[in-house]
Amino acid sequence: MKNILKILKKYSVMPVLNIYTLLMGICLTITACDSFTEVDFPQSELTSAAVFNDDASVHAAFANIYSKLRDNVLITGQTNGLHVLMGLYADELDYYGVPGEDAETFYRHSILASNTEVASIWNDTYNLVYATNSILEGVQNSKELSETEKNAFMGETLFIRAYLHFHLLQLFGPVPYITTTDYRVNKDVKRLPENEVYPILVQDLLDAKTLLTGQVSNSRTRPTTQAANALLARTYLYQQNYTAASAVASELINDGSLNLGDTTEMVFTTNSTSTIWQLKPEAGNPTWEALTFIFEETPAFVALNPELVASFEAQDSRRPQWIGEVAVGNETYFYPNKYKTREGSGDEYSILLRLAEQFLIRAEARLYLGDLSGAKEDINRIRSRAGLDPTVANTVESLKLALENERRHELFTEQGHRWFDLKRTQRAAEVIGPIKPNWKATDVLFPIPEMELNLNPKLEPQNPGY
Numbered sequence: 001m002k003n004i005l006k007i008l009k010k011y012s013v014m015p016v017l018n019i020y021t022l023l024m025g026i027c028l029t030i031t032a033c034d035s036f037t038e039v040d041f042p043q044s045e046l047t048s049a050a051v052f053n054d055d056a057s058v059h060a061a062f063a064n065i066y067s068k069l070r071d072n073v074l075i076t077g078q079t080n081g082l083h084v085l086m087g088l089y090a091d092e093l094d095y096y097g098v099p100g101e102d103a104e105t106f107y108r109h110s111i112l113a114s115n116t117e118v119a120s121i122w123n124d125t126y127n128l129v130y131a132t133n134s135i136l137e138g139v140q141n142s143k144e145l146s147e148t149e150k151n152a153f154m155g156e157t158l159f160i161r162a163y164l165h166f167h168l169l170q171l172f173g174p175v176p177y178i179t180t181t182d183y184r185v186n187k188d189v190k191r192l193p194e195n196e197v198y199p200i201l202v203q204d205l206l207d208a209k210t211l212l213t214g215q216v217s218n219s220r221t222r223p224t225t226q227a228a229n230a231l232l233a234r235t236y237l238y239q240q241n242y243t244a245a246s247a248v249a250s251e252l253i254n255d256g257s258l259n260l261g262d263t264t265e266m267v268f269t270t271n272s273t274s275t276i277w278q279l280k281p282e283a284g285n286p287t288w289e290a291l292t293f294i295f296e297e298t299p300a301f302v303a304l305n306p307e308l309v310a311s312f313e314a315q316d317s318r319r320p321q322w323i324g325e326v327a328v329g330n331e332t333y334f335y336p337n338k339y340k341t342r343e344g345s346g347d348e349y350s351i352l353l354r355l356a357e358q359f360l361i362r363a364e365a366r367l368y369l370g371d372l373s374g375a376k377e378d379i380n381r382i383r384s385r386a387g388l389d390p391t392v393a394n395t396v397e398s399l400k401l402a403l404e405n406e407r408r409h410e411l412f413t414e415q416g417h418r419w420f421d422l423k424r425t426q427r428a429a430e431v432i433g434p435i436k437p438n439w440k441a442t443d444v445l446f447p448i449p450e451m452e453l454n455l456n457p458k459l460e461p462q463n464p465g466y
Contacts, residue, residue: 053144058153061135065128065160066221070279070288070350073124074167075415077288077339077350079103080117082167084292084302086416091435092308093413096299103301109438113447113466121171122449125164129178132160137181155211159223162204163231169197170238170420173445173463177201190458191448198239205232220275221349226252227277230353233361238424246365249358252276258355264321264386267354268338269347276353287350290339293413296326304334308412311405317387318409336413352415356382360407367399375399382406440465 069075075082080103087093088107095107102117111118136157139150161179168175176189177200192200209228217224229248236245252258259273266272281287293302304323312319324337339348363378372394379402380390386409393402404421411417422428423444433439442465453459 053142055145055149058135058139058145058149061131062153062156062222065131065135066279067282068124068128070281073128074121074164075352077290077292079292079301080120081288082416083289083413085117086419087413088302090416090419090422091305091432092418093302094305095302097301109432109436109440109443111443111446113450113453113462115447115449118446119449119451121446122168122452125168126178129161129164130181132157132164133179133181136161151211152215155208155215155228156223158204158208158211159228159231162201162208162235165197165201165204166231166235167416169194169201170416170423171446172448176459188456188458198235202232202235202239205235219270219280219349220278221280223277226255226258227353230276230358233358237361237364238420240368242365242368246362246369249362249365252355252358253362260355260359260381260385262385264317267356268322268340268351270349271347272351272354274355275349275351276355278349278351278353280349281345284345286341286343286346287339287348289336289350289413290342290348293336293339294324294342295333295335298326298328299333299335304336304413306334308408309334312409313388315387315389316409322412338413356385356410357417360403360410363403363406367396367403372396372399375403379403379406382410442466 071078072080077083084093085103085106088095088103089109093107095104097103102115105111105115106117136154139145139153139157142150145153165175165177174191174193175197177192177197178186178189179200180186205228208223209225209232212223212225212228215222215224229252233245233248233252236242236248257273258276261267261272261274267274270278295303309319309323312323322336322338323334325332325334339350340346341348359378359381363375366372366378367375376391376393376399379393379399383389383391383406391399391402393399404425404427407421408418419428422431428444429439429441432443442463445463447463447466448459453462
């Protein structure tokens with residue numbers, strides 16, 4: 001606490017989108033945190049000098065960021081993460097929780113600009129952006145770290161910064177892209193159009209890819225060049241830059257250290273050869289995904305949409321391997337069972353980037369580039385691992401639906417993929433409209449949190465529909 005007071009005294013006006021966000025950002029980066037030890041990094045009190053002049057303290061700062069991602073922010077496996085909220089928002093999950101909770105508003109498409117979950121997504125994500133920028137600036141200014149260490153740390157920060165902004169962009173549309181901790185810059189930030197955000201995001205990833213060259217993470221819990229490539233390929237796909245998406249995805253597919261595997265059984269295990277980036281659970285604990293999704297009786301919060309379960313082909317091995325079921329009287333309820341260990345530490349980490357997505361990215365890119373046979377080849381590689389026969393689709397339109405279907409069955413309840421796919425392909429109204437009575441065309445974006453607009457009018461205008 002003394003360290004926090006010293007920092008507050010030194011910086012009387014704090015740099016981010018609002019005072020609360022700024023204070024939280026400082027706390028994330030420079031205070032002593034017990035959670036540092038949860039991901040096998042040394043516990044350390046992170047004063048500004050220590051973070052920037054000692055490599056162990058920089059590692060500890062990163063560990064804190066990853067623990068926040070794992071436990072609280074954006075892609076956490078808890079109920080406030082995108083796995084759950086966007087599964088409810090799309091057509092993957094049904095809601096069984098307490099009526100009137102914020103999560104139910106995602107399921108019923110009745111979100112308001114005052115929604116606390118939306119505000120948390122915005123604030124908590126920008127808190128981590130601030131913490132990431134703080135590390136970046138400290139590393140750049142360090143006179144103690146070697147150039148090799150600096151490059152590795154800077155590459156890691158740029159990747160995380162891009163990863164956070166990527167998700168903000170998908171959820172909110174035009175957003176500020178924060179690249180500094182300077183309050184004089186950040187206090188008046190404006191939202192940038194998507195066509196201005198994407199080039200900044202891509203450049204961060206290209207720089208990260210270069211700076212991370214040669215870095216290896218044996219447990220795949222720290223981003224490497226492979227992680228930068230994986231997010232870069234996804235970003236190019238979302239930009240409809242299909243040539244670049246295909247080329248970058250091919251780099252990963254042809255990488256000798258990655259292997260899709262021949263079965264679905266081992267995909268979500270710690271040592272899976274298809275994993276590109278994953279987060280380790282707190283020591284001695286299972287993944288949040290397992291704790292959140294698995295139930296033994298009537299679901300208390302969410303369960304899989306029965307229509308999704310019924311849409312799997314009879315021979316699809318993903319159905320028995322990745323979906324669990326519970327019979328209660330005459331009713332059967334289903335839950336995501338990709339992560340299976342609910343007690344103690346097991347052989348599962350929370351996987352954020354994996355090779356299967358790259359095959360699906362390349363398939364889509366090839367399809368839109370006119371390479372139908374190449375697209376079918378990649379789709380069939382995913383189908384083959386699932387024990388399925390090759391797709392019978394052979395036209396552009398039928399292959400589009402086949403690809404959407406494979407993405408739905410491969411990536412369900414993972415970081416909002418299903419919703420983002422429906423949104424970016426302009427299929428949301430057709431798919432979600434008939435099953436969500438409150439659906440509106442403007443639901444493709446979340447509202448900018450009401451408090452943020454009040455604090456910084458330059459974030460106007462509010463997204464349509466709110």
